[in-house]
Amino acid sequence: MTSPARTTAKAAVRTAGVSVGTYVVLIAQALLARRRIGTTTDRPPSGNGLYGHDLDGDPLRCLLLGDSTMVGYGMKSVDNTPSALVGIGLSHILGVPVQIHNESFVGARSSDLQGQIDAAVDLKPQLAIILVGANDITHQVPAKRSARRLGAAVRRLRAMGSEVIVGSVPDFGTIKPLPVPLRTVCRYWSRHLARRQTVAAVEAGARVVSLSDVLEPLLLLKADALFGDDRFHPSAHGYATVANFLVDAAVTQWRSSVVRPHEEAPLEQMTLEEAAEWAVDHGGTQVAPAPRGRRWAAVLRWRR
Template sequence: MNPLLLPLVAAQAAYVHRTIGKEPRPEGPTNGFVPGPAAGATENRPETMRLLVIGDSSASGRGAPTHDLAFAGSMARAIAARTARPVQWRAMGKYGATSEKIRHGILTEVRGEWDLAVLLVGVNDILARRSTTAWATDLTAIVEALQQHAAHTVVPGIPEFDAFPSLPRTLRRYLAERGAALDTAARLVCAGRTSVQWVSSAELGPAEPSFFAADGFHASPAGYERWARAITDHLDL
């Protein structure tokens, strides 16, 4: 981007920061269970899949009234529908969290073993103007730690900012450029790790207005459902 436009970008970013993120926190438990189809005798029922969703405000469910209608619950239902397995899920997210804050905060609270961990992160790193090097360093540490807890880890690509209705055009362009740079680094971090998969946000396709919550920034329940389904469709389950 032309450096002369950076002051405008900074002003637009400050305005957006003051006006977005007003969606209330979702109510209800941060964990749940999606039953699989009835399978007769207990010994013939499929094994329950354990799903952990960890990350920023998307993991914390901003934009949805409950966690069940946010990303974690939506992902659990998508997995259950595809695999015919029951899914036990948990959401661990924090509004405004960068990869650094997740690494040194939320990640330290992860316990137990999981079949699948989904890491939602990157947007706040861009908004905080963190360097690609810092992003890659923290992301590597997070992924390596999750590999100790989860059989499979998924890192979805950063959402395409061009579709965000709450963002001014110049700011969208700047954030999209930064997002592409961080996505490139994320692909390199995930490459070569047999239990880690990066999934491009381009798999979502064009985002319709119904994808977004009222603030035009976070996903709505319909958006979370579509996002989770798109990721699930590209997993090796």
């Protein structure tokens, strides 16, 4: 992610039809938010490598793609990065070694996914996990275009023989440095993109896990503990929370498609549009392709 301050009043006017007065307010709030959040050139330690090396079997090759949230922006210890969290989680639950290769980078948008895949072609990933979209919002990339690029990346990965997990863009309304009405506009934009991402990714063959508000219930108890010093990127606890949802979705997908592909999972089915709408309102929901056809989805609801 980069600063949400780049979500300018122009984007707000296009998406929410705000007045000229609100336009001016949004510009001022965006500049203030940029100052509050700031940036850093510090890079977290690389978490690439083999996890569960003492386990039997061939390593599961897992590719991580996306932006700073997948990089682990702000973390000082490798153990707190998504690479390590996903690698440890997958190897522990699946009982096999996991080779993690992370091609994500700070500031990445959906348009960068193809280049990240190019850089990992030799890996021949069996599993890919994607977190992207926040920078599409801050750079005012139309949601339809952003989702289309995500879908293209998923289709390419599927053609390479990889199972794909996508974490939809989080709800920007939970970001405290964004004042109202800027926060309201960003919430609308992020939820709109999350719907588009869900439809495009599932149509392309991915399992999508909604990250819309997965941190929000915990904020009532943990306050700022789930956000880092900039109050925009996750803290170590926040990264662990997000990683848990991604690992759970990855394990579910791997077991249902690779380990036990012929077993019918007792999942609820609804139209893809209905599933995308539900997922936006209920973080942790998993949406996957359904046997009934292209416009249907299998839904696994998360019980809080």
